[in-house]
Amino acid sequence: MKASDLMVRCLETEGVEFVFGIPGEENLDLLESLAHSRIKLILTRHEQAAGFMAATYGRLTGKAGVCLSTLGPGATNLVTAAAYAQLGAMPMVMITGQKPIKRSKQGQFQIIDVVDMMTPITKSTCQIVSGPSIPARVREAFRQADEERPGATHLELPEDIAAEDVDEQPIPASEVRRPVAEHKAISRAVALLSAARHPLLVIGAGANRKRCARMLRAFVDRQGIPFITTQMGKGVVDENHPLCLGNAAVSDGDFPHRAIEQSDCIVNVGHDVVEKPPFVMKTGARKVIHINYASAEVDPVYFPQVEVVGDIANAMWQMNEALSRQPNWDFDFMHSVCAAMHAHQEEGIFDARFPVTPARLVADIRRVMPSDSVIALDNGVYKIWFARNYNAAVPNSVLLDNALASMGAGLPSAMAAKLVHPDKPVMAICGDGGFMMNSQELETAVRLGLDLVVVILNDSAYGMIKWKQQHMGLTDFGLDFGNPDFVAYAQSYGAHGHRLSATEQLVPLLKQCLASGGVHLVDVPVDYSDNDRVLNREIPERSRALQAAQG
Structure with a gap:
């Protein structure tokens, strides 16, 4: 051949x-x-x-x-x-x-x-x-x-x-079992965790694969230790769980960061150096237990005291078997963080302003998407709002990129998700800038006969950079552009095009798109004026006030 x-x-x-x-x-x-x-x-x-x-x-x-x-x-x-x-x-x-x-x-x-x-x-x-x-x-x-x-x-x-002629045959894959953590490493981790006063679990990107979810959920349920997730660790354990303290979507100062500051022992599961670390270590301060497939990559802000290296799911099972709830554990402050975080997330979810505000947008999409559905996010400031406010119930139900953070990935990622999960609702959520970088793939989606909803957040600008430009007090310059008629654009590819003209239309329109099949593009005008007030000022102020109230 x-x-x-x-x-x-x-x-x-x-x-x-x-x-x-x-x-x-x-x-x-x-x-x-x-x-x-x-x-x-x-x-x-x-x-x-x-x-x-x-x-x-x-x-x-x-x-x-x-x-x-x-x-x-x-x-x-x-x-x-x-x-x-x-x-x-x-x-x-x-x-x-x-x-x-x-x-x-x-x-x-x-x-x-x-x-x-x-x-x-x-x-x-x-x-x-x-x-x-x-x-x-x-x-x-x-x-x-x-x-x-x-x-x-x-x-x-x-x-x-x-074009050469060959006689060889394929080589089948060998059977491989991942190494498991050494018993002594498990014992050291259990001893450190047992002696802690305010332990905390941090779930990162590395835990979002190889079926870690079941063992991590069992660990949380049995031990009662609160947890936070990184952006790429969303959904490993259901973020609606009463012990979930939120997502490390904001770089610093959010409610989860106050829980981190209170913690004296962090069990860091699946930490990946490509993600911004949700905490900064200091010599002599809190202890960190590193649980991952590979040893820690040490840098000035990450140098764990104990490393448990091996299959994550097996390591969590071993720790769960060797550990029991300790009478010295105190989670009162963390429970107050959880309540404050949820209260803040609830604000703005019924905001009737138009164009749509981010808090209302996230809440409305969460209302229409089933727990096992998939949303694929492109890259822009809305990614922070979704990471923080959109609770993921299952692993890989929120596809976001907190590694390369490339624009243009949202639509292709959603298309791949639909090919893998043809029976699940799938939605691409893209800024107008990121969408136009690979918008031609609408034709591919139509040709493949995919059932797909594409939500375009339209602000006629590169909104993430514009927000940062504003926050730094710089001149509003160089980040605005024009857009095509997205409805006509979608129709030109054989897709269905829709344009939102009032905020209250969003939920019924999305339900209609999800139910009717085919490729649907929804042009959603969005107002990002809350970014600076909420993300840069309100969240840090409220989380500091919570910490002060708790002494």
């Missing part, structure tokens, strides 16, 4: 369902092989969107998503998606084409060193230089992409190698 046939058989052996991307001349043998396989090609309108979709597939399934591009400009268009997957710990394998490497007919036309380009933003990258090496190269790319910490890998398949 041809080497391209072998390549596709290797992908099938890895369980690949979809290949997202845009083929080029150098991929034609591979394209022909895909045409005769059980793998579905998802043809996108931009390689970056294909990469975002592949990464999101990996995030949701735990198995590497696959994306495809040609050489040169096609490969360079995957760079942002590669960084997105690598920083966000999403397993992804990229396959790019290349001119013949044994005999060049076109000099350096379109040729750049793609392997060298991918080196700093992937776990591994290589050029396949012979057909017989394909099984080993593919198996290794998937192994590295999937194993902890997951990320991006890259394979370059030159067109002359793809």
Whole structure:
């Protein structure tokens, strides 16, 4: 068989369902092989969107998503998606084409060193230089992409190698069990936690995979220790739980940070250095127990005293078995933090002003989306409001990127989520700036027959940067733009377009869109004037007042 046939058989052996991307001349043998396989090609309108979709597939399934591009400009268009997957710990394998490497007919036309380009933003990258090496190269790319910490890998398949005749067979994956934490490490962690007065659990990005949720929920329920989540740890334990103290969406000064300041022992589960740390350690102050698949990466603000390294779910089970509620634990202040946090979240949820305010927007979307539904957020200031005010009930039901934080990912991520979860309601929530970076994928969504709601938050500006510009007292300059008629734009792709003209229309309109099927775009004018008052002034003032009242 041809080497391209072998390549596709290797992908099938890895369980690949979809290949997202845009083929080029150098991929034609591979394209022909895909045409005769059980793998579905998802043809996108931009390689970056294909990469975002592949990464999101990996995030949701735990198995590497696959994306495809040609050489040169096609490969360079995957760079942002590669960084997105690598920083966000999403397993992804990229396959790019290349001119013949044994005999060049076109000099350096379109040729750049793609392997060298991918080196700093992937776990591994290589050029396949012979057909017989394909099984080993593919198996290794998937192994590295999937194993902890997951990320991006890259394979370059030159067109002359793809056309070679080969006799090799795919290499199946070996059975692997993740190492478990040593008993002595568990004992040290239990001893430190037992001696604490105000322990606290912090759930981070690393806990949002490999089925950690059940063990963490059991630990919280049995031990009664309050918890907070990071942005990428949302939903690992139901954020409606009475012991949830909120999300570390704001950098500092929010109610969860007051609980952190009160705590003398933090159990930090799944900490990932790509996320802004929700606390700053000081020598001699609170103790930190690091529970993760790998040891801690020490920096000036993170140097845990005890490390429990191994499978997170197993470590939490071991600790739960060895620990019991201690009479010296005191959570009175943390319970008051929880009450104050919930009270503050309730403010503004019925605000009738138009354009829609962020608090009302988040509340209305939470009202219409079932607990197991999926929202995919692009990047903008609204991400902070959703991270803070939109309680996630299950893991990976709120897809946000607090790692690379790239604009343009919201719509492709939602499309991938719908492919993975065809029976769940899925909604993309995008700022007008981020949406227009990959808006062409509306055609892809329509062509695929997806049932998808796309909410565009329209303020005709790059709102996040404008808010920060305002907060710094700088000139209002350089961040405003015009938008197309989004209703007509959606309709031009064969989607349904809607425009909100009153705040009270939002809930019934979203319910209608979710119920009627197809791709729906909803243009929602949004008013961000509350950003500075609420996020920069009101939250820190109220949380400080709470702390002062508690002495």
